[in-house]
Amino acid sequence: MTELETYGNLLTQSEGIIDDIQDHDLRVRLMELGFLKGKKVKILKRSSWSQSVLVLVSGQVYALRKEEAQLIQLSPA
Amino acid sequence: MSTIKLALIGNPNCGKSSLFNFLTGLHQKTGNFAGVTVDKISGNFKLEGLEIEIIDLPGTYSLHPLSQDEHVVLNHLINSDPKKKPDAILYIADSTQLDRQLLLYSQVRDLGIPVFLAFSMKDYAEEKKIILNEDILEKELGQRPSIYSVRDATSLIELKKSLSAFLKNKTQTEEAYQYNELEAKLTSDLPSDQTNYGRLLMLHHGEYLNIDESIKVKVKELKENKDYDGIKWQVDETLSRFETIEKSLFKAYQKDHDYLTTFSFRADRILTNSVWGPLIFLFVMFLVFQAIFTLAEWPMNGIDQLFGGIATGLGQFLPDHALSDMVTEGVVPGIAGVVIFIPQIALLFFLIALLEESGYMSRAVFLFDRFFQKFGLNGRSLIALVSASACAIPAVMSARSIKNEKERLITIFVAPLMSCSARTPVYIVLITFIISQEKIWGWISLQGLVFIGFYLIGLAAVLIVAWVMKLIFKTNQSSILMLELPEYKWPNLMAVVMHTWHKVKSFIVEAGKVILVISMILWFLASYGPRDFGMASSSVEETNIVAEPTELEDSFAGHLGKWIEPVIKPLGFDWKIGIALITSFAAREVFVGTMATIYSVGDEEDFEGIQAQMKKETRGDTIEPVYTQATALSLVVFYIFAMQCMSTLAVVRKETGGWKWPIIQFVVMSAMAYIGSLLIYQWLS
Numbered sequence: 001m002t003e004l005e006t007y008g009n010l011l012t013q014s015e016g017i018i019d020d021i022q023d024h025d026l027r028v029r030l031m032e033l034g035f036l037k038g039k040k041v042k043i044l045k046r047s048s049w050s051q052s053v054l055v056l057v058s059g060q061v062y063a064l065r066k067e068e069a070q071l072i073q074l075s076p077a
Numbered sequence: 078m079s080t081i082k083l084a085l086i087g088n089p090n091c092g093k094s095s096l097f098n099f100l101t102g103l104h105q106k107t108g109n110f111a112g113v114t115v116d117k118i119s120g121n122f123k124l125e126g127l128e129i130e131i132i133d134l135p136g137t138y139s140l141h142p143l144s145q146d147e148h149v150v151l152n153h154l155i156n157s158d159p160k161k162k163p164d165a166i167l168y169i170a171d172s173t174q175l176d177r178q179l180l181l182y183s184q185v186r187d188l189g190i191p192v193f194l195a196f197s198m199k200d201y202a203e204e205k206k207i208i209l210n211e212d213i214l215e216k217e218l219g220q221r222p223s224i225y226s227v228r229d230a231t232s233l234i235e236l237k238k239s240l241s242a243f244l245k246n247k248t249q250t251e252e253a254y255q256y257n258e259l260e261a262k263l264t265s266d267l268p269s270d271q272t273n274y275g276r277l278l279m280l281h282h283g284e285y286l287n288i289d290e291s292i293k294v295k296v297k298e299l300k301e302n303k304d305y306d307g308i309k310w311q312v313d314e315t316l317s318r319f320e321t322i323e324k325s326l327f328k329a330y331q332k333d334h335d336y337l338t339t340f341s342f343r344a345d346r347i348l349t350n351s352v353w354g355p356l357i358f359l360f361v362m363f364l365v366f367q368a369i370f371t372l373a374e375w376p377m378n379g380i381d382q383l384f385g386g387i388a389t390g391l392g393q394f395l396p397d398h399a400l401s402d403m404v405t406e407g408v409v410p411g412i413a414g415v416v417i418f419i420p421q422i423a424l425l426f427f428l429i430a431l432l433e434e435s436g437y438m439s440r441a442v443f444l445f446d447r448f449f450q451k452f453g454l455n456g457r458s459l460i461a462l463v464s465a466s467a468c469a470i471p472a473v474m475s476a477r478s479i480k481n482e483k484e485r486l487i488t489i490f491v492a493p494l495m496s497c498s499a500r501t502p503v504y505i506v507l508i509t510f511i512i513s514q515e516k517i518w519g520w521i522s523l524q525g526l527v528f529i530g531f532y533l534i535g536l537a538a539v540l541i542v543a544w545v546m547k548l549i550f551k552t553n554q555s556s557i558l559m560l561e562l563p564e565y566k567w568p569n570l571m572a573v574v575m576h577t578w579h580k581v582k583s584f585i586v587e588a589g590k591v592i593l594v595i596s597m598i599l600w601f602l603a604s605y606g607p608r609d610f611g612m613a614s615s616s617v618e619e620t621n622i623v624a625e626p627t628e629l630e631d632s633f634a635g636h637l638g639k640w641i642e643p644v645i646k647p648l649g650f651d652w653k654i655g656i657a658l659i660t661s662f663a664a665r666e667v668f669v670g671t672m673a674t675i676y677s678v679g680d681e682e683d684f685e686g687i688q689a690q691m692k693k694e695t696r697g698d699t700i701e702p703v704y705t706q707a708t709a710l711s712l713v714v715f716y717i718f719a720m721q722c723m724s725t726l727a728v729v730r731k732e733t734g735g736w737k738w739p740i741i742q743f744v745v746m747s748a749m750a751y752i753g754s755l756l757i758y759q760w761l762s
């Protein structure tokens with residue numbers, strides 16, 4: 001495993017650079033929202049009981065479910 | 078000169094609707110897109126001699142749709158009917174979000190329809206010190222964007238000027254998208270009246286489009302080709318478009334405002350806090366309902382008196398005839414039954430629209446999403462359930478914003494179980510039979526507590542039924558949140574008012590039609606009996622009929638009440654309550670009026686008079702009172718669960734596209750009501 005793969009995704013890390021988005025039906029939509037390779041992301045809020053996250057990317061905030069956030073692979077900022 | 082068809086397109090929250098309101102003013106029409114429950118809002122306006130019909134398409138992120146309203150946008154741009162195709166597109170992008178919102182622009186440009194480009198929120202962009210060089214952008218994009226703010230009149234006049242100049246020439250942009258070879262190969266057989274990109278979209282999403290069946294079959298075949306790789310092609314297309322946009326914006330557009338210093342960021346630390354967030358939301362809802370019930374009271378009283386006056390006035394004016402009675406006792410109170418709810422519904426929609434426009438609602442959706450998901454619902458169901466505690470009709474309509482079909486259906490199904498305002502008068506009449514007016518510790522009203530209990534039973538029923546439905550229904554459609562949280566903004570009042578007006582209008586039309594017919598039928602059932610048609614024994618003297626206080630007993634409604642008495646007896650109800658149950662199927666609040674008629678109390682609003690009469694009521698020839706604690710509780714439980722609202726059923730039919738769901742809903746809720754009442758009564762008596 002390379003260092004990138006072990007770094008994790010948007011659910012396990014609170015910030016990072018987008019490395020890739022997993023192959024999934026929602027991949028195109030996540031890109032359209034601005035989750036593009038090389039962009040910086042930051043978790044603003046991680047709610048323990050709602051298991052959703054608030055994510056900042058390119059000056060825009062999105063609420064993502066756990067399953068959605070997991071698709072976004074990160075590398076260290 | 079013929080009318081120009083202009084389509085208004087942009088991302089969600091880009092400020093499209095505000096511009097639409099500015100351009101069309103009050104000349105708006107609402108309707109539905111064929112076959113789907115997506116609001117279709119269109120309007121007309123004149124621009125330097127041009128007649129323009131503009132249609133406000135739902136906000137979408139791209140032409141690769143995920144939801145029903147996004148399909149609508151694609152369908153409007155790509156279909157087989159040349160008459161429906163827009164002549165031009167007015168594309169709106171938020172000035173503060175160009176890097177993302179130009180994606181859809183770059184897609185619609187490739188469809189061979191002339192596109193006019195406008196950037197909204199000029200004022201916010203200036204506030205955020207965003208640098209936007211129009212000259213460079215004009216060179217890069219091949220057209221000059223019109224930059225405006227709805228708060229800046231000069232910029233709007235400029236926008237209108239450039240728009241009319243554009244519509245007179247309608248310069249078309251060249252298609253820019255570069256295909257890969259396989260894309261070109263697979264789309265070569267698709268209709269040639271589309272651009273290359275149009276054909277590619279047909280290939281990707283043909284199954285959702287209104288195109289000829291033969292083309293759909295063709296598309297299906299092509300997709301089975303081993304070379305077809307939909308997701309990858311869409312990913313590549315999106316990437317390549319973003320690359321081009323980034324290049325175009327490189328010198329022309331700079332934003333480096335730090336979100337972490339904004340008001341929205343600081344406000345959200347409290348408003349989306351796991352503890353404070355939900356509490357604040359509940360408090361906001363408490364304020365909303367306080368506002369609805371206190372502010373709506375006086376217009377409602379006014380409407381009540383007005384229609385009372387109209388009925389009396391017409392009664393004196395119209396000739397003494399059965400048809401006149403139908404008007405004064407059936408039609409007028411029927412219309413009144415719809416109009417009386419307008420103040421509450423309008424206020425509710427107004428306040429919810431305010432919360433939505435300000436950006437707060439999307440925070441609430443985020444907070445409650447997980448909770449509702451456990452019950453097969455969606456964060457957005459929250460808005461529907463909040464609405465339902467005033468009236469189920471707007472609630473059912475608001476479920477449109479839920480993208481997942483299963484979650485939308487469950488929301489529509491359970492919303493009428495929330496205790497709506499029409500149940501309140503029923504609860505008020507019955508509560509004295511259930512619990513005394515005592516106060517605990519001198520200030521907490523027992524009746525008030527029990528009252529809250531009724532609402533909580535309704536809420537519990539919502540969650541339980543939703544959960545059961547979640548287990549029953551299977552769906553392949555994925556449920557998504559991916560919700561944009563826009564920065565907090567002052568709501569645009571015009572947009573809020575227009576939104577409220579569209580909703581209220583559709584309530585009047587939808588509910589009005591049904592209530593009118595049903596109230597006429599009920600009037601007939603309550604005013605006429607078999608005797609009027611010579612069907613009953615003639616032993617009763619004709620002259621006594623008019624004077625008889627229990628006229629209702631001899632009516633069809635009375636007979637129906639007696640006919641169902643054996644069925645409702647185990648619930649503790651007699652035939653008189655039976656009549657009230659039957660008439661209540663039009664609308665619950667009719668219960669109080671029916672009680673007043675049955676017990677011959679003059680004024681309908683006189684709760685104490687009705688209660689006094691009900692206390693005296695005994696069972697048959699015995700001295701056993703009818704309204705014991707058991708009967709009253711059983712009756713309340715019945716009203717909590719039963720689907721006694723024709724208007725809601727009518728709206729559910731419209732929103733689900735058939736009678737299947739309203740019928741299931743009716744059966745399930747009636748069964749819950751019957752079983753609930755039966756258990757309560759048998760247990761208590």
